[in-house]
Amino acid sequence: MIICIAREYGSGGHDIGKRLAANLNIPYYDRKLIDAAEDIGLKRSILEKADEAKANPLLNTPQYNVSEIRFRGLSANDIVYQLQSEWIYETANKGSCVIVGRCGDYVLEQTGVPHLSIFITAPFDDRVSREMKRHQLSEKDAVALVKKMDKQRRSYYNYYTDRTWGDPHNYDLCINSTTFGIERAAKLLTVFVRNIE
Template sequence: MKTVITIARQYGSGGREIGQKLAQRFSVPFYDRELIATAAKRSGWSREILEQADEKAGSNLLYAMIMGNNYPYAENAIASGRLPINDRLFQLQAKLIREAAEAGPCVIVGRCADDILRGKKNVFSVFLRADLTFRKERAVTEYGVQPESAAGWVAKQDKQRSGYYHFYTDEKWGDAENYHLCVDTSSIGISGTEQLIARAVELHENQTGQE
């Protein structure tokens, strides 16, 4: 595989597990929470603090800088500590995502990676959804959410991810126009989705002439 796979996902749809399976299948690096660890090491910030800020929208200042492609100014602002932690984390993660993509094929989950890498020939972007029952069950069994709180927790996480994506990309999270492939994981299962994406990536590479 020569492709960078980005996975955006509804909460509880299995994005992390599917991403890990794809990375194992193709023997490529996998990035999800691993980006937090790298960001903490590079910045010297506390990993715990970064985890609290992860995939949460920040300030209008960084958004304006990003939309205006004023990255040098943004990096200077980050270095000086003038931006909120959410914005500093997003900018650092965006830099790490670009570096990972430049280094070679990999799988990246969340964090607006599809938009950060948009337009690159070797990127294949996926959005994963699932019905509410499937996601509530995974919230309980995989993440330890209390059954009576599952529906509200799933809705809260989706709202947070949607707001984060729109804030930093000015695009609608989950809109099929923004992805190469959208899959309902509750209809074909985790393993089936992983196999489907793997096959789609192979077809994508053939179509775009990657060898």
């Protein structure tokens, strides 16, 4: 079973995905794409800015020493999206795994690969509180971070797909991590996946 998890920032989607993968004894993938893109000559600093970020005019100048001809002339954002799409497709065809973010649900739907699409959400205040603890931030800084990251993810998803990020119609299952907690949400998803396989 291929499981794609999209998540609001601070909802615990990363942790839920990791625990779900561990419970099912399958690989977990989140930021692995950065390594693949580095292999063709893009600098990690550029990739970090382009990862799950809407096309940025400052990153659109093809000034990178890219080793593969097919990527020459593309923006860093577009290269990262193309690489991650190829990687997601190839990885999904190898067997069961959990893929977090990076439009995984859309990529697999467009390529006809069966998968389960999950969206992890939580109330805004709970997400802010979680990030305050996680990063030792003031409330003001945590609010700004959560808003910024949600906007970035929304812009990225909406830019590269014909969908609206977070719209429940795009997902097979939506879970509020505050209702269940991280551990219980992972257990609930584990039971769910085992019962539909």
